[in-house]
Amino acid sequence: MTAPTDRPxxxxxxxxxxxxxxxxxxxxxxLALADGLAERFAVTFLxxxxxxxxxxxxxxxxxxxxPALGLDAGSQLVSRDDxxxxxxxxxxxxxxxxxxxxxxxxxxVVVELYPFGRKKxxxxxxxxLEAVHAAPAxxxxxxxxxxxxxxxxxxxxxxxxxxxxxxxxxxxxxVLVHGDPGFARLEEFFHPTLPxxxxxxxxxxxxxxxGDDATMRARREGTGTVAPRVLVSAGGGLVGEPLLRAAALAxxxxxxxxxxxxxxxxxxxMPDGDVxxxxxxxxxxxxxxxxxxxxxxxxxxxxSAVSVSQAGxxxxxxxxxxxxxxxxxxxxxxxxxxxxxxxxxxxRVGALDVVxxxxxxxxxxxxxxxxxxxxxxxxxxxxGLALDGRxxxxxxxxxxxxxxxxxxxxxxxxxxxxxxxxxxxxxxxIAPAEVVGAGTAP
Numbered sequence: 001m002t003a004p005t006d007r008p009x010x011x012x013x014x015x016x017x018x019x020x021x022x023x024x025x026x027x028x029x030x031l032a033l034a035d036g037l038a039e040r041f042a043v044t045f046l047x048x049x050x051x052x053x054x055x056x057x058x059x060x061x062x063x064x065x066x067p068a069l070g071l072d073a074g075s076q077l078v079s080r081d082d083x084x085x086x087x088x089x090x091x092x093x094x095x096x097x098x099x100x101x102x103x104x105x106x107x108x109v110v111v112e113l114y115p116f117g118r119k120k121x122x123x124x125x126x127x128x129l130e131a132v133h134a135a136p137a138x139x140x141x142x143x144x145x146x147x148x149x150x151x152x153x154x155x156x157x158x159x160x161x162x163x164x165x166x167x168x169x170x171x172x173x174x175v176l177v178h179g180d181p182g183f184a185r186l187e188e189f190f191h192p193t194l195p196x197x198x199x200x201x202x203x204x205x206x207x208x209x210x211g212d213d214a215t216m217r218a219r220r221e222g223t224g225t226v227a228p229r230v231l232v233s234a235g236g237g238l239v240g241e242p243l244l245r246a247a248a249l250a251x252x253x254x255x256x257x258x259x260x261x262x263x264x265x266x267x268x269x270m271p272d273g274d275v276x277x278x279x280x281x282x283x284x285x286x287x288x289x290x291x292x293x294x295x296x297x298x299x300x301x302x303x304s305a306v307s308v309s310q311a312g313x314x315x316x317x318x319x320x321x322x323x324x325x326x327x328x329x330x331x332x333x334x335x336x337x338x339x340x341x342x343x344x345x346x347x348r349v350g351a352l353d354v355v356x357x358x359x360x361x362x363x364x365x366x367x368x369x370x371x372x373x374x375x376x377x378x379x380x381x382x383x384g385l386a387l388d389g390r391x392x393x394x395x396x397x398x399x400x401x402x403x404x405x406x407x408x409x410x411x412x413x414x415x416x417x418x419x420x421x422x423x424x425x426x427x428x429x430i431a432p433a434e435v436v437g438a439g440t441a442p
Contacts, residue, residue, distance in 0.1 A: 011060075012407060013106040014041035014397070015140075017097070017128065019048035019113075019121050021071040023235035023331075024267070025312040027051075029178065030112050032208045033145060034061045036390035037110070040398050044104045046097060048121065050080045052236070052268035054293075064100055066093045069121075075334065077120055094124050098131060107406040108141040108397055115167035116150055116190065119160070129171040141173045141400050145393075147313045148179025148205065149342050150189040153335045158193070165192035174199045174400050176393055178206045178313075180386040183345065203393045204386030207317050208298075215299045215322075224303060229261045230254055230369060231304035233297060235312055237267025241274040242360065243329050247308055248281045250362035251288040254369055260305050261287040265294055298322070306372050308365065311339040311346075311354075319352060320385065325372035326352040329360055350375065 014037055018030035027049065034043045035058035043061045050068040057063050067089035068080035079086050101109075109132055112118075114125045132140050154160050168175065177186050181202045190196075218224030232247040234240020244264045251262035264282070266275050275292065282290045294300050301307045302322035309315045311328040319326045328346075330339035343354045353368045353375075386392075401407050 009042045011038075011040065011042040012108075012401070013104045014043050014108045014110065015046065015101060015104055015106040016043060016110045017046045017048070017112060017114075017125065019069075019118055020236075021049060021069075022238055023310075023312060024052070024269075025235060025314050026112060027055075028208070028314045029147065029206050030145070031056075031058060031061070032206050032390055033110075033178070033393055034058055035208070036206075036394040037397060040394050041106075041108070042104075044100060044106070046100060048093070050269070052293075054295075064096065066096055069093070071120065073333070075120070090123055094127055097124050097128050101128065101131060106140050107401050108143060110143045110145055110397065112145045113147075114144070115164040116144065116146055129167075133171050138404060138406055141397070141404050141406060142171055143397055143400065144168065144172050144175045146175060146177045146186070147338075148177065148184045149338045150186070151336060151338050152189040152341075153337045155335070158191070161190055161192040162194050164190070165194045165196050169194070169197045172198050173404070174201060174396070176396060177202050178204070178389045178393065180204060183385060184342075189341075201396050202386075203396060204389035205313075205317050206389035206393065207314075207321065207387055208390075215302045218302075226305055227303050228259060229263050229304050230306045230308055231263050231265065231300055232308040233265040233267065233301075233315070234270075234310050235267055235315065237265075237270030239331060239333065240267060240270060240310070241278070242357070243308070243310065244270075244278055245281070246360050246362055246365050248278060248285060248288055250365045250369075251285055253362065253366045255287040257366065257370060258305075258373060260369075261289070263304075264288070264290045265297065265300075266290065266292050268293055306369050308369070311343040313342070316342060316346060316352075317387065320346075321387065325375055327355060327365065327368040327372050328352055329355050329357055329365075332357045 016030065016034055018026055020027040027047065034045050037043050038058055038060035045061050045063045046066060047063055048066050048068070049070055051065055067084045069086065069089055070078055070080045072078045077086050079089050081089065084092065109128070111125060114121065118125065129142065132142055175198055177200060179202060186200055215224060232244055234243050244266065247262055247264060254260055254262055264278055266278065278290045282288045298318040301318055301324055304324065307319060307324050307326045309328055311330040316328070328343050330343045332340050346352050347354045353372045355364050355368050
């Protein structure tokens with residue numbers, strides 16, 4: 001929680017909404033974005049998924065932890081908090097979202113992914129957007145925050161794209177794509193029959209801090225210390241067991257061929273039974289260790305001989321920043337194709353090696369580690385890739401607010417009466433008990 005003070009915060013308010021449902025990628029990227037925004041705005045961060053222990057919250061960002069929801073293997077909503085059923089959590093969240101909007105009276109609202117994704121969370125995001133839209137002038141600016149590549153293989157993709165375009169045109173003032181247009185463009189993955197009428201701005205990739213640090217810079221320049229190990233990770237770990245198990249079984253061959261040990265990082269969300277199974281393998285396998293969590297995964301990657309991981313947005317950015325030899329196994333369950341598409345693009349320029357999930361075996365992983373080690377430093381990375389999205393995004397949001405005349409004072413329209421006039425009510429009213437948390441996760 002931000003430190004209390006007797007003086008009012010001079011920064012205008014900004015409300016962010018982020019829902020991470022499977023891994024940590026959306027949360028990590030959104031917190032990095034919030035960090036940049038906090039230099040100009042008093043950021044209130046609505047978090048919809050479980051918060052891992054020890055999560056570092058940027059200074060100046062107030063986190064409101066909603067009753068945690070996620071998605072199961074069938075993409076159905078599930079409660080991640082034993083205190084609440086899904087129905088109870090949904091009702092509480094609608095109230096909490098609208099109450100936070102009233103309380104913070106922001107000049108801007110930043111929504112991560114919706115309506116380009118997160119359809120399952122329209123029950124709370126629809127009321128949020130409608131409440132802002134119905135507020136008296138000058139209403140807050142509304143911004144959508146998108147990663148570089150969108151999922152493009154839904155069964156109802158055309159209907160999805162048309163619905164997203166219509167919703168965006170009605171409620172949103174600007175779309176921020178946190179990527180480099182030279183790497184991927186929105187129109188490659190988004191094909192609505194109803195044209196998008198709001199501005200789309202490419203901010204560059206959002207990475208924590210300044211986008212570079214001493215450890216990564218030293219590795220890239222060939223001056224850093226490199227541990228003789230393969231570091232294997234899978235984000236939050238909820239769906240990472242197949243990758244880590246294959247790496248565990250490959251550990252003897254990797255050591256025999258390359259003299260490298262193998263370290264598995266399970267992540268905070270891997271089921272306990274899966275973790276125990278990997279720990280049993282490690283006890284029986286020389287040159288293999290299992291860690292539940294590391295404080296600085298990006299830094300550990302940068303000091304490893306090879307990184308093996310999935311291909312999420314944040315992970316691939318860390319790999320490129322460090323220039324570390326890398327093997328990625330894209331997450332591709334169901335119709336998820338975002339990681340596979342990102343991997344293909346990076347593999348084409350020699351930035352990393354790819355093992356498709358369907359081809360994952362201890363032997364294929366061992367071979368890919370060898371291929372990654374043979375690449376020269378000049379083969380890795382993407383020259384000129386824009387990594388300043390954290391700073392640039394804050395500039396774009398501030399410029400939008402200035403154009404709308406919102407930075408001379410907080411909007412007067414975000415009052416209880418203004419929201420009630422929009423006709424927004426939760427379907428079920430349940431007294432909230434200990435559902436709001438702020439600052440650093442416990």
